Amino acid sequence: MLLYDSKSQKIKELTPVGVKDISIYVCGITPYDTTHLGHAFTYVFFDVLVRFLRYKQHTVKYLQNVTDIDDDILRKAKEQNTDWKSLGQSWTKKYLTDMKNLNVLPPTWYVKATDSMDKIVEMVSKLLKEGYAYSSGSNIYFDVSEFSSYGDLSHYSEKQMIQLSRERGADPDDKNKKNPLDFILWQAARPDEPVWEGPMEIKGRPGWHIECSAMINQYLGAQITIHGGGRDLIFPHHESERAQSEAYTGKDPFVDFWMHTAMVMYQGEKMSKSLGNLILISDLLKTYDADTIRYVLLSHHYRTPWEFMESELEEAKEKVLLLHRTLSTKLKSSNDTNQKMKEFSHALEDDMNTPKALEIMQQTHHSSTLRQMSDLLGFMFR
Ligand SMILES: [Zn+2]
Incomplete structure (x- = not known):
């Protein structure tokens, strides 16, 4: 079977003869808002991939996470004057209902970031001890200058990476960083935020990227077959996951196949929460059945961006x-x-x-x- 790998930018043979076990991780949702067609394009695609691999007699272990602690959730909870935990739980429940309605099979494990806190703290502590991380201004950062192939997954230049990290919520101008591309592994809590006991006794919470690395290591091991997600996650999220995972385990490659689903556009722009041009699955299901929606999604190749009509x-x-x-x-x-x-x-x-x-x-x-x-x-x- 041939699959495209975003890192090598090549179509490669999926498994050497005799290898039966396949481990797949797909970045899940941050539950503070509803499921839209862009999400469905990703999760329906990986659903079909898993079904097909099982049909081909592979044993598939499929892990998906839920980023249940994050800046966006805390911000939204504050805006709505509600508890971040119950906000996350209620959106997670809605997401799972949407997926069930679309006949998406549940992954082998569906794990919350807050349930992997021990692993996260252990990873960050080891990265500190081995010189891949440093603390500054009560935060702990990953030092990209210690990982020479940072950028090899996304293939962006340093200038592009700095630009993208600014657009995608990281802060390249953070004065505590040695390098603008260094990213947060652990951050000190602000007042009224939930806290966990972190490395170096910093009470706070993890950065987003380390959550995925920790869950993968805990459930699937040091090296996995397929890592999936939407195309916009390739940087900084996947680039950073790869750096910290390989630094932590000392094993390269962390992932055999990086698989990215293309963006879904609507009204001329990427469908996104921030632009507000969302087609919600729950709305579509009022008029169309799940098979019709699935047919539309599968009639587009997963790597080709398309505009919904x-x-x-x-x-x-x-x-x-x-x-x-x-x-x-x-x-x-x-x-x-x-x-x-x-x-x-x-x-x-x-x-x-x-x-x-x-x-x-x-x-x-x-x-x-x-x-x-x-x-x-x-x-x-x-
Ligand atoms: Zn992830």
Whole structure:
């Protein structure tokens, strides 16, 4: 099976012959707002990838996190005059309901950052001890000058990285940093913020990147097969995860395949909370069924950015109806059975070409083959 790896920027063979176990980590949500179509594009894609790998007889361990302590959650809780914990819990519950409604299978483990605090503190302490981190102004930072390949995942220049970290919520102008690209591993709590006992007796909370590294190490080990997430997470989030994980374990590579899903646009811009141009899954489900929404998502290749148009839902609805009709004609015998299943598998083995797989599905007339394809793409019709 061939998959694209963002770090080498190459299509590579997924597993050498004989390797059966596959570990996958996908960065989860920060639960302070609702699930939109961009999230669904990522999680439905990885859902299909996991289904297909299992069909190919791999043992898949799939970990997803929930970033339940974070600047955004604390800010939103303050704005709404509510407790950060209950805010996170209620949005997590809504996210899980959206995923269930879209027929996304639950990961093997779904872990909260606040449940991995011991591991986080242990990692930061070791990074300090080994000279990869330093404390300054009551915060602890990762020292990128100690990790020479910082930037090798995202392939951005230093100038671009500084620019992007400014845009994406890090603070390159922080006077406590030795280098503008150094990032926070542990931060001292501000008044009224929740605190944990941290390294060097700093009462505070972890930085965002270290949470993912800690959960991966705790559940999947030092090296994993696939690390996924939206394309916008490649920097600074994944770049920093990679640096601190490899520094901590001394093992390179941390990840065999970095897989990034493309951005979903709407009204000419990236669909995002800050721009307010969101298409919510819960709203779409009022008018369209899950299969129709899933059909729209899978009709776009995961690495190709696309702009959402309402008309696509209507088209997908027709296509799903056609599949229902084929199934209800109960055509049992057809000589194309093996051939179509083979073509379908080849499409997915070719860097998860789901648009092609959908096309082949439309040409398939044998009901049991069609049901098998439907299951593999996570549709609910049978
Ligand atoms: Zn992450």
